[in-house]
Amino acid sequence: MSAELLRALPLLALFACKDSSEPVSTDICLSGRRWVGGATRDVEMSPGSDCIGCHFETDGPPLVAAGTVYATADNASQIENDCFGLEGVEVELEAGDGRIWTTTTNRAGNFFFDGEPSWLVKPYVATLRYTTPEGRLIEPRMVMTLATYGGCARCHDPRATATTDVPSSYPEFVLPVSGLFVE
Ligand code: HEC
């Protein structure tokens, strides 16, 4: 190894420490990676959070809808540990006006649509679509709940608190349910 490279190594290690995510054991995160970037702006930021709510409060860019999909139904600890979710899940929203919005989750399991929340006509029907490495198609759909808010984690987080006096047609309405998943 050249002397130059040896001198550069500590520097490289320093840069590595500034990464916004880090590898962890699969006991902690099924995906083997978690977010450690705090509020750093990044498409992989804060998996499992109510992206839209925080962007609204902290002047982040407006998003039409956003969330995180995990590879397990039992995902409370994944959300608590800031774990990356599952990449490659197709997210389809069928809006109240019939418009279909589709995107795919990134390495963090995050998905989002750039734009104003009002662009998604409510209520909408949400469908996840994922083909496992073994070729099995999984396609859960939200039909009973007529969601009027595009920040999925407002409800899709077992730590969420149910609202008692908010009509279900209001964006503030919360009905806690497990994090989004395909399994
Ligand atoms: C703690 C508050 C907070 C949470 C939670 C949060 N964000 Fe952000 N996000 C921000 C802020 C603030 C910015 C803009 C930062 C800036 O302009 O420097 C941002 C920026 C972004 C950007 C722009 C990145 C770029 O390179 O231009 C994307 C995309 C994004 N967030 C996606 C998400 C997604 C997806 C989630 C949920 C899984 C999420 N954010 C959760 C606060 C948050």
Ligand code: HEC
């Ligand atoms: C107002 C609260 C609320 C919001 C907001 C919400 N959901 Fe849901 N979601 C629920 C509830 C409650 C269920 C379980 C009952 C049902 O299927 O309607 C559910 C179920 C689902 C299911 C089916 C899960 C399964 O395994 O059967 C999917 C998929 C889903 N939601 C996707 C989404 C997506 C994507 C978003 C954000 C774009 C979202 N949801 C926003 C409350 C919500």
